[in-house]
Amino acid sequence: MARVFALPDLGEGLTEAEIVRVLVREGDVIREDAPLLEVETDKAQVEIPSPVAGRVEKIHVEPGQTVKVGQVLVTFADGDGARAGSGEARAPARPAAGPPVGAVAQAPRAAAGGPVPAAPATRRLARELGVDLRAVRGMGPGGRVTDADVHAAAQALRPTAESRPEAPAGRAVSRPLAPVGLEPPALPRFEQWGPIERQPLSHLRRTIAERMALSAALVPHVTHFDRADITELDAVIRRNLESARVRGITLTLTSFLLKAAALVLRAHPQFNASLDAGAGELIVKRYYHLGIAVATDRGLIVPVIRDVDRKPVLELAGELAALAQRVRDGKAALDDLRGGTFTVTNIGALGGTGAIPIINYPEVAILGVARAREEPVVRDGQIVPRLLLPLSLTFDHRIADGADGARFAADFVHRLEHPDQLLLEL
Amino acid sequence: MVMGDLVREVDVAVVGGGPGGYTAAFRCAELGLETIVVDEGKRLGGVCLHEGCIPSKALLHVAGVLDEAERAKELGVEFGPPRVSLDSLRQWLRERVVGKLARGLGSVARAKGVEVVGGRAVFESARELRVEGEEPQKIRFAHAIVATGSGSLPLPGAPAASERVMDSAAALGLPEVPERLLVIGGGYIGLEIGTVYAALGSAVTLVEMADGLLPGVDRDLVQPVARRVASRFAAVHLGAQVGELVERGGRIEARIGAEAQAFDRVLVAVGRRARGAGLGLETTAAQVDERGVIAVDDRCRTRDPRIYAVGDVTGEPMLAHRAMRQGIVAAEAMAGRPAAFDNVAVPAVVFTDPEIAWCGLGEREAGSGGRPVQVAKFAWAASGRAATLGRADGLTKLVLDPASGRVLGVGIVGPGAGELIAEAALAVEAALTAEDLAATIHAHPTLSETLMEAAAAFLRER
Numbered sequence: 065m066a067r068v069f070a071l072p073d074l075g076e077g078l079t080e081a082e083i084v085r086v087l088v089r090e091g092d093v094i095r096e097d098a099p100l101l102e103v104e105t106d107k108a109q110v111e112i113p114s115p116v117a118g119r120v121e122k123i124h125v126e127p128g129q130t131v132k133v134g135q136v137l138v139t140f141a142d143g144d145g146a147r148a149g150s151g152e153a154r155a156p157a158r159p160a161a162g163p164p165v166g167a168v169a170q171a172p173r174a175a176a177g178g179p180v181p182a183a184p185a186t187r188r189l190a191r192e193l194g195v196d197l198r199a200v201r202g203m204g205p206g207g208r209v210t211d212a213d214v215h216a217a218a219q220a221l222r223p224t225a226e227s228r229p230e231a232p233a234g235r236a237v238s239r240p241l242a243p244v245g246l247e248p249p250a251l252p253r254f255e256q257w258g259p260i261e262r263q264p265l266s267h268l269r270r271t272i273a274e275r276m277a278l279s280a281a282l283v284p285h286v287t288h289f290d291r292a293d294i295t296e297l298d299a300v301i302r303r304n305l306e307s308a309r310v311r312g313i314t315l316t317l318t319s320f321l322l323k324a325a326a327l328v329l330r331a332h333p334q335f336n337a338s339l340d341a342g343a344g345e346l347i348v349k350r351y352y353h354l355g356i357a358v359a360t361d362r363g364l365i366v367p368v369i370r371d372v373d374r375k376p377v378l379e380l381a382g383e384l385a386a387l388a389q390r391v392r393d394g395k396a397a398l399d400d401l402r403g404g405t406f407t408v409t410n411i412g413a414l415g416g417t418g419a420i421p422i423i424n425y426p427e428v429a430i431l432g433v434a435r436a437r438e439e440p441v442v443r444d445g446q447i448v449p450r451l452l453l454p455l456s457l458t459f460d461h462r463i464a465d466g467a468d469g470a471r472f473a474a475d476f477v478h479r480l481e482h483p484d485q486l487l488l489e490l
Numbered sequence: 491m492v493m494g495d496l497v498r499e500v501d502v503a504v505v506g507g508g509p510g511g512y513t514a515a516f517r518c519a520e521l522g523l524e525t526i527v528v529d530e531g532k533r534l535g536g537v538c539l540h541e542g543c544i545p546s547k548a549l550l551h552v553a554g555v556l557d558e559a560e561r562a563k564e565l566g567v568e569f570g571p572p573r574v575s576l577d578s579l580r581q582w583l584r585e586r587v588v589g590k591l592a593r594g595l596g597s598v599a600r601a602k603g604v605e606v607v608g609g610r611a612v613f614e615s616a617r618e619l620r621v622e623g624e625e626p627q628k629i630r631f632a633h634a635i636v637a638t639g640s641g642s643l644p645l646p647g648a649p650a651a652s653e654r655v656m657d658s659a660a661a662l663g664l665p666e667v668p669e670r671l672l673v674i675g676g677g678y679i680g681l682e683i684g685t686v687y688a689a690l691g692s693a694v695t696l697v698e699m700a701d702g703l704l705p706g707v708d709r710d711l712v713q714p715v716a717r718r719v720a721s722r723f724a725a726v727h728l729g730a731q732v733g734e735l736v737e738r739g740g741r742i743e744a745r746i747g748a749e750a751q752a753f754d755r756v757l758v759a760v761g762r763r764a765r766g767a768g769l770g771l772e773t774t775a776a777q778v779d780e781r782g783v784i785a786v787d788d789r790c791r792t793r794d795p796r797i798y799a800v801g802d803v804t805g806e807p808m809l810a811h812r813a814m815r816q817g818i819v820a821a822e823a824m825a826g827r828p829a830a831f832d833n834v835a836v837p838a839v840v841f842t843d844p845e846i847a848w849c850g851l852g853e854r855e856a857g858s859g860g861r862p863v864q865v866a867k868f869a870w871a872a873s874g875r876a877a878t879l880g881r882a883d884g885l886t887k888l889v890l891d892p893a894s895g896r897v898l899g900v901g902i903v904g905p906g907a908g909e910l911i912a913e914a915a916l917a918v919e920a921a922l923t924a925e926d927l928a929a930t931i932h933a934h935p936t937l938s939e940t941l942m943e944a945a946a947a948f949l950r951e952r
Contacts, residue, residue: 178851178861181921183921184832188829191828191830204921205894206891206896206923207894208922209921
């Protein structure tokens with residue numbers, strides 16, 4: 065009797081795991097407890113040993129595939145094959161060279177004519193999953209096709225890593241994430257507590273509302289705080305104000321912030337990306353178009369400066385001033401407002417000691433800076449006045465973790481604190 | 491009101507209120523589709539309930555009572571000669587059996603919001619039906635289900651007008667108990683109705699063109715019935731044909747082979763014809779062949795994507811329970827569900843005494859198909875329950891796949907075979923094995939044990 069081996073309960077409330085490697089091949093005769101598969105769960109990467117000694121008849125999974133607890137992983141052949149278990153057992157250490165893509169579905173059952181043996185409910189399941197029963201090998205008694213066989217065949221039919229050449233070999237299968245759906249509950253009748261007025265939202269307000277709600281609902285936000293000592297940078301700016309003015313440009317801290325951010329993004333590409341939840345892929349952008357939040361009397365607008373990494377700070381400062389003016393005049397072109405990969409918001413002009421902005425979806429992160437203040441800092445045992453810039457990096461926790469954010473912020477702070485190095489990269 | 495004044499808009503129009511039609515309509519309604527049934531007699535239940543399966547089974551029950559009473563002599567119990575009141579019998583049949591069930595269907599239809607319209611439906615296009623007759627109107631539909639069933643094939647050369655030449659519907663109306671009844675056709679209808687009239691006292695002569703009763707059914711299953719029929723009927727002519735029928739002096743003269751005989755009544759039961767013609771389907775893309783059969787795919791859909799067909803009108807096997815399953819499939823497929831009529835086992839039951847029932851692959855069929863099978867039999871002579879019934883003439887037979895032991899088909903002959911076949915149908919449909927049957931506990935003493943015993947016999951012999 066053939067034995068099927070399903071993904072065992074992994075404990076800790078884990079219900080699924082991703083197959084990292086398949087450590088056996090079909091036809092291999094293995095001993096009990098020999099390593100069978102390597103899987104990765106939310107918590108750890110673990111090796112699953114074989115529960116029995118026997119011949120591996122069929123491997124139902126492949127690297128990159130996500131499997132649920134109870135899903136069939138491997139079928140072992142019946143007693144004849146398992147006999148070799150004790151004596152000539154071997155445990156292949158190599159991963160299977162070619163995972164059997166769609167092997168289940170491609171192995172036509174040697175049906176002796178007549179209908180496929182399967183219960184009506186199983187046949188319906190097959191129709192539901194688009195599985196052709198005639199191509200499924202039944203593992204049930206008497207060759208009966210079971211629900212598990214149909215599920216395995218459906219898995220095998222799914223697009224795999226191998227059919228997507230751009231994906232790293234053997235890993236990362238694209239699949240949709242669960243959608244976010246929130247229905248706001250009905251509002252109370254506020255007029256019962258006093259007079260009210262209903263004001264329709266402007267188009268811009270509505271757009272902002274929708275985008276912010278989407279981002280807040282969809283993206284798990286996490287924020288990292290830091291402070292940069294920009295005393296030296298401030299000196300650089302002051303020293304160059306006049307020469308910039310001669311060219312009709314006002315040199316601002318913001319243009320340096322944009323420049324530094326673009327350079328840091330090149331070193332941390334996951335922050336210059338977008339998550340394709342439908343495909344289960346990270347889209348990393350190889351261009352650095354930075355949005356800069358501009359407050360207008362109509363509401364927040366985020367114009368975009370293109371190729372920030374490749375433009376001198378002076379040029380950025382000029383472009384920024386012109387762009388901000390177009391936005392405030394309501395004359396911004398559509399292309400001024402789209403294509404951003406990362407956003408910087410400088411709320412310093414309005415005061416405050418820090419803020420946690422909402423990510424400009426579908427970007428991954430947003431950098432917020434507050435007003436720089438001169439503060440007493442202990443340096444070499446002395447209290448000295450230094451100009452400190454409070455900043456926050458808010459990012460999508462689906463893409464990056466706290467440590468990644470801390471590294472990004474530290475890198476950013478380092479660049480602001482060493483304007484001479486920044487100049488070298490211009 | 492002028493015909494065509496009223497145009498109804500519905501999701502689904504079901505043409506025909508028989509088992510296939512009403513089952514489809516009820517399922518459509520359950521799935522939230524506005525559904526209307528057009529039936530010529532403005533009734534639900536069709537031939538099956540009103541002049542087919544149900545009345546014949548009721549009358550066969552009466553025949554069984556009469557037979558049992560007579561047979562009781564062997565068990566030491568003697569009744570007087572029975573007196574049959576045809577009026578009371580007809581009234582029981584009409585009121586307590588058919589009427590009760592029809593009222594039940596009517597209230598189910600009301601509860602589900604399915605309206606029944608009386609009249610003949612003719613397609614004017616793949617979107618519209620014209621209803622002629624009782625309640626003339628036009629119905630625009632998103633989908634239609636054709637469930638017009640089948641009708642008795644007439645015998646070529648039979649006098650069309652004579653009420654003495656009956657089809658099954660007329661015979662089940664029990665017009666009288668003729669002294670001499672000629673049954674033309676040794677299929678299940680001829681056998682069942684012949685059995686009824688024989689029990690009621692008619693001298694029944696049966697003529698079958700083929701060389702055996704119930705052509706197509708495994709001979710070992712037919713044999714006990716053939717023996718029984720031979721003893722109950724006045725004569726059984728196999729491999730014989732009836733020449734023309736002539737009505738003369740209140741009797742029907744028939745030539746059977748070379749011999750001319752006179753009968754009080756004749757039952758013509760030579761087959762049924764699908765009623766796919768004359769429905770206006772030529773105005774749609776649906777295809778009807780020269781036998782009146784509408785071609786459907788496994789979702790019961792015709793060549794016209796808006797039009798489905800279920801039941802006898804889609805061809806053999808013409809059985810009410812097949813139509814009902816098709817009705818469910820059509821309704822669900824129409825509602826976008828992944829339904830398919832992919833049933834392996836359509837059980838068939840002949841309600842003779844003893845009953846014959848089978849499903850799945852027959853032994854004969856397997857042999858002609860060249861598929862290797864193993865047959866396991868259990869004779870009821872060894873069944874405790876059969877002994878207590880005073881009946882040992884039964885047989886339970888499994889047709890199995892030799893390698894896997896999978897149950898491919900089952901045939902049963904014996905009292906209650908029609909009920910016993912249910913377990914067999916489940917086994918075949920779900921691809922169970924002999925081991926599954928043998929290891930399932932069957933109540934003792936019951937006839938169902940014979941299935942378990944046949945499976946056990948296979949496992950022993952293997």
